[in-house]
Amino acid sequence: MEVSGIYARTSPTLDRVVQVGVVSGKLISVSFPDAIPDDAEHDNAYLDAVIDAIAGEDADLGAIQIGLTVPTDQRAVLEAVRNVPRGDAVDIGVVVRMAGLDPEDDDSKRLVRETLAANPIPVVIPDHRVRDTPSGAPADVADALRRAEGI
Known part of the structure; x- marks a missing residue:
């Protein structure tokens, strides 16, 4: 395309x-x-x-081919979240580890939260699958996606 x-x-x-x-x-x-x-x-x-x-x-x-224009550490977070399977939900600690960040560092969790809140491609990068973090999509969209996936 x-x-x-x-x-x-x-x-x-x-x-x-x-x-x-x-x-x-x-x-x-x-x-x-x-x-x-x-x-x-x-x-x-x-x-x-x-x-x-x-x-x-x-x-x-x-x-879907994606084009991300974000810093490397944010790219690692978004690519990690893209690998969370449909119908699964993970917590922020899993994303921190998947992205190769330090799970003992509060800055790593902050980076994940900020990156997901600014996610330029919600739905395709399924931030709605990460518990207790914001989404780049409006709340009603994230809720609809979780319902559709049974999470």
């Missing part, structure tokens, strides 16, 4: 807009604006997969 642009549609599950940003075939953002932007297209495979995942369908989010 080499198409770049902004794509948005209303999710029937959430009854709200889901928007993705794609650059050079890589997903760079997932957001939930109040309205569909005038310049947004509607048809995109990545958008389809995100909306399907929100609906509880078994979408292959791991196949």
